[in-house]
Amino acid sequence: PSLSLSLPRPEGPWVTFWMTNMATSVCLLMPDLFPPVSISQAQPGPATSLSKKTIHHYDSHSLAHSHVLASPTSTIQIKSHRGAWLINCVTFPLPGEGPEQQLLKPNEWSYCDYFWTDKKDPQGTTSVAGFEVLLQKQLKGKQMQKEMAEFIHERIKIEEEYAKNLSKLSLSPLAAQEEGTLGEAWTQLKKSLHDEAEVHLKFSNKLHSEVEKPLLTFRGDNFKKDLKKYDHHIADLRKQLASRYASVEKARKALADRQKDLEVKTQQLEIKLSNKTEEDIKKARRKSTQAGDDLMRCVDLYNQTQSKWFEEMVTTSMELEKLEVDRIEWIQQHLRQYTTLRHETDMFNQSTVEPVDQLLQSVDPAKDRELWVKEHKTGEVRPVDMDI
């Protein structure tokens, strides 16, 4: 069956999840963990009340972690900024910072809970998105399914060869001239090889239609296309996230410049260097406020994209999770069909021997002598003495 991009059937709190933005949804899922205050903290807005605390944590934690994660060869970009750090432009809370998180689907080992971070690829040179790991698993599963079909195909060829040899031998003329009841039993024994051959041929045919073919055709070419769609969709969101992060950095720098300018002008006013400074300060303050608004907008856009990516990650990883369950159950079902066919084969094989057993039961040397003597006797009149 081809693969659809539709979302998995929503259940319970998920219904609302998809309708709202990430933070709120998480809050809906576990309100006790995300009290309103923590949400407001997460909302864009003047970073006043918490800034000091944030910087403190910035010093103590994020550097250490940057050191751990950012190996010299890795291209994983780790930055930190007040109360949070960024890995390849995704914002994570600093350890111990922010409200504790609970799994979205506890005790289910759901894909949607364990693949948020990018990791170094096996060679440790480039970074691999957690989502890529999920896609690799899907591709490997497809490959396993293909190789199982190959294995069954080889088994089919062995059965066909065996059947061919058996039915060829059953036609051999060896001991064809054996006579009587023994001859009949022998003929049936030879015939039974042909019956055995039929059983194994039937086995190989059913293996083909009921095991090999389903394994081979399960998830056609569409499957890999669909995986690519997922891949591009998520990757695009990551690119967008990166560009939005760049704008945030730019806006942050602009605001800093504006604040510095305002500061300078304010000092000039205190030492009364000019009388038209009053005007300059108003203008500088206006520009600084504007830069602050720009930064807020950029952060807001960034957070919107990250939320979008988050939702897609959850949706898609749960879709892939479902696909893997389907694959395992499909294979299980068809390997069961294999064992069923094997059992059938042994059963039918038994039955090919029974007619031979019966005719062997009724082998009778006396009967065979009678038949043979009747056909070959030369004369039953006994000689008598000659008289003169």
Next chain:
Amino acid sequence: PSLSLSLPRPEGPWVTFWMTNMATSVCLLMPDLFPPVSISQAQPGPATSLSKKTIHHYDSHSLAHSHVLASPTSTIQIKSHRGAWLINCVTFPLPGEGPEQQLLKPNEWSYCDYFWTDKKDPQGTTSVAGFEVLLQKQLKGKQMQKEMAEFIHERIKIEEEYAKNLSKLSLSPLAAQEEGTLGEAWTQLKKSLHDEAEVHLKFSNKLHSEVEKPLLTFRGDNFKKDLKKYDHHIADLRKQLASRYASVEKARKALADRQKDLEVKTQQLEIKLSNKTEEDIKKARRKSTQAGDDLMRCVDLYNQTQSKWFEEMVTTSMELEKLEVDRIEWIQQHLRQYTTLRHETDMFNQSTVEPVDQLLQSVDPAKDRELWVKEHKTGEVRPVDMDI
């Protein structure tokens, strides 16, 4: 087992049979059919009382029969002589002549009752002794036994080939990277092919030791030697019988000459041709009587040889009959062993699938996801909104 020339264990009347001459023995077997008078008729002695009747039957029957049996190309020698006819020097009663014969072993279709006459060989050119027909049957039986062993050998080769292919496939790396409970089931499925191979290998080994070998070694080279001994023994008696028959003919002619001579001399006496004839007649009568005694002796020797041949024919044909019964039962027994091994094979084959069934039962997609996620997860900390 090699073949002994010893007589079959005698039973009932047979005990005495072998101790006495043929006619008496037949009488012992069926006294009611061979009353003393008929025996005396069968005894050598002056052929007076029956000679006329005999000649009558000679005309009416034996010629007709001669015509039937003695085809122009056949070398079968058919002669007739008072109350009897001879086929290749063996004396048979004329049809309807002499006491009616009953089978030596009624309702048994025993070889000893049906192979007394020589017959034309299939090409109808030469004659084949009834005993040769029995020997041919033995040789054919030996050949059948050999061909059955060959057939089983072919089956063994097929099983070995099948087993080789199965265990080779079971070692294939196909889908070896399948993981978790599904991976375990798959590994067991592949292993089960190796178990199947073992079952078929065991089958072929047992076929070799318990069916092929016994069929092949049953009755070694000694067997044909023993048959030759039988053959020569019986053939020699037939040669002796022929030469004794020749002596009878010679003596019969001599007697006829003597009787003619006596007749002439008697006539000469009547017409008083000479006076010393009295003496000549005495002498001629003496010589005639002597020739009569010679003939009696020759006929007696002939009958002794024929009796000896008769006894050997009965003894040996019963021995061959026993050999054929043994052969059929031996083959029956070993073909039964074949079917037993086939049943075993199907049974053991069944058991190779059960461990696969069990592991397929316990395939669990959730369990497999847990195992895989534990090994490959990249990070479970979810992203949070960036603040300014």
